[in-house]
Amino acid sequence: MIEKIEIRRFSFFVFIIILFTSAFITYNNSKNINYTKEYTEFKGELIDKIEIRNSKYYIYSKNFVMVNNYISDEYKVGDLICAGGYGQDLLSMGDYGLYLKSKGYDYIMYIDYIEKIGHKISLASIVYDIRQNLKSGIDFLYKEYSPIIRALIIADREFISKDETMLFSRAGISHIISISGFHIVLIAGIFFNITFFLSKKYRYIISVLCTLFYVILTGANPPAVRAYIFYITFIASIFLEERYDIFSIGFLLSAFYMILNPYVIYDFGFCMSFMSVFSIAMFYKIIFEHLEKFVKNNLGKLILSMICVTLSAQILTIPYVYYNFGIVSLISVIANIISVPLISLAYPFILLSMIFVKVPFLRDVFCNIVNFMMFLFYKSNEVLTSLSYSYISFEHKSLIFVVISYIIILFLYTLYINIQIMRNYISNGQGKKRVV
Numbered sequence: 312m313i314e315k316i317e318i319r320r321f322s323f324f325v326f327i328i329i330l331f332t333s334a335f336i337t338y339n340n341s342k343n344i345n346y347t348k349e350y351t352e353f354k355g356e357l358i359d360k361i362e363i364r365n366s367k368y369y370i371y372s373k374n375f376v377m378v379n380n381y382i383s384d385e386y387k388v389g390d391l392i393c394a395g396g397y398g399q400d401l402l403s404m405g406d407y408g409l410y411l412k413s414k415g416y417d418y419i420m421y422i423d424y425i426e427k428i429g430h431k432i433s434l435a436s437i438v439y440d441i442r443q444n445l446k447s448g449i450d451f452l453y454k455e456y457s458p459i460i461r462a463l464i465i466a467d468r469e470f471i472s473k474d475e476t477m478l479f480s481r482a483g484i485s486h487i488i489s490i491s492g493f494h495i496v497l498i499a500g501i502f503f504n505i506t507f508f509l510s511k512k513y514r515y516i517i518s519v520l521c522t523l524f525y526v527i528l529t530g531a532n533p534p535a536v537r538a539y540i541f542y543i544t545f546i547a548s549i550f551l552e553e554r555y556d557i558f559s560i561g562f563l564l565s566a567f568y569m570i571l572n573p574y575v576i577y578d579f580g581f582c583m584s585f586m587s588v589f590s591i592a593m594f595y596k597i598i599f600e601h602l603e604k605f606v607k608n609n610l611g612k613l614i615l616s617m618i619c620v621t622l623s624a625q626i627l628t629i630p631y632v633y634y635n636f637g638i639v640s641l642i643s644v645i646a647n648i649i650s651v652p653l654i655s656l657a658y659p660f661i662l663l664s665m666i667f668v669k670v671p672f673l674r675d676v677f678c679n680i681v682n683f684m685m686f687l688f689y690k691s692n693e694v695l696t697s698l699s700y701s702y703i704s705f706e707h708k709s710l711i712f713v714v715i716s717y718i719i720i721l722f723l724y725t726l727y728i729n730i731q732i733m734r735n736y737i738s739n740g741q742g743k744k745r746v747v
Contacts, residue, residue: 333573389436483643590627
């Protein structure tokens with residue numbers, strides 16, 4: 312136990328040192344911003360990713376992003392191109408520039424011309440082709456709910472409307488359309504359970520490999536990679552018969568990300584992902600143990616567990632969401648209790664509908680089940696967010712308020728843990744004086 316505490320303390324100090332170092336580096340770089348646009352040409356660069364947003368094409372290649380109002384559909388991931396245009400330092404673009412820096416890019420180029428000069432087969436190009444086929448399949452099967460199903464299955468949020476984004480924010484369920492721990496657990500659970508006829512060892516191995524493929528398929532974004540690493544380290548702890556310390560792993564993993572790219576601290580998904588994990592690890596057990604005594608049956612405890620996960624996850628994330636979006640949802644617990652089971656149940660049926668796409672009867676049955684669940688998902692959240700005082704919207708956001716909130720939260724948590732340690736110490740008789 313003492314060794315575990317020492318490792319956790321060490322990992323926490325490493326995390327704090329790297330965090331402040333990252334903040335210092337990014338702040339120092341912000342003082343040397345180049346606002347001039349310089350004309351640049353290059354040849355033989357490889358396209359890593361293509362996105363279409365707001366009628367503009369975004370082509371990602373190595374350490375820069377190319378933007379144009381129109382690019383022919385003949386371009387795809389894996390193409391070798393030559394292009395020219397005016398480049399701009401991302402730090403001169405405010406929050407959007409910081410977001411791109413958090414993804415590992417250095418500058419953006421507004422294209423004057425672009426030309427395809429070849430194609431290179433790579434893992435990225437193979438994954439791109441699979442994603443395109445899946446997009447077409449989803450669009451064919453789910454015309455009405457295609458945007459959200461794309462987001463749930465392959466992390467493609469291109470056609471999620473602003474109204475939908477606002478709905479999810481007000482309901483406090485934005486995490487559902489961002490591939491992270493929730494989705495990794497679902498996918499891992501599906502593959503673990505469908506291989507029930509194998510020994511547990513091989514079920515875990517198949518689950519780990521299939522989930523890895525899913526993480527790659529969805530773009531290997533930091534929240535998904537983080538969740539996958541947590542999952543495989545948990546599996547490793549089972550095989551090695553060692554206690555699983557989520558805090559030490561989380562601190563060291565986040566520090567590793569910041570070493571690779573200090574600007575990752577500006578990635579909303581990255582920050583929310585780690586905050587929610589730490590928040591659940593810190594507060595779930597405390598909340599559940601205090602409420603468990605009021606619930607007698609197993610179904611009630613299952614529902615209570617879902618409520619406690621939602622409540623505990625929000626303790627550390629609410630101040631961060633407030634500062635970024637200016638919205639605090641007051642119905643998120645109820646919305647998550649409804650939405651999480653619906654999406655969890657819909658997932659296997661979505662996969663089955665795609666597997667049996669060539670079998671009309673089965674395909675239609677699975678699609679109808681998914682469509683019904685999606686209808687309930689949207690309708691329930693629309694009703695909840697239409698209620699008075701379902702959310703609070705802030706016109707002005709205060710960083711000082713956020714800092715004070717975290718200081719109070721951490722102080723109360725530390726105080727509670729110390730009180731519990733003292734109670735255990737006394738109850739075990741170790742705090743009593745020995746009479747001679």
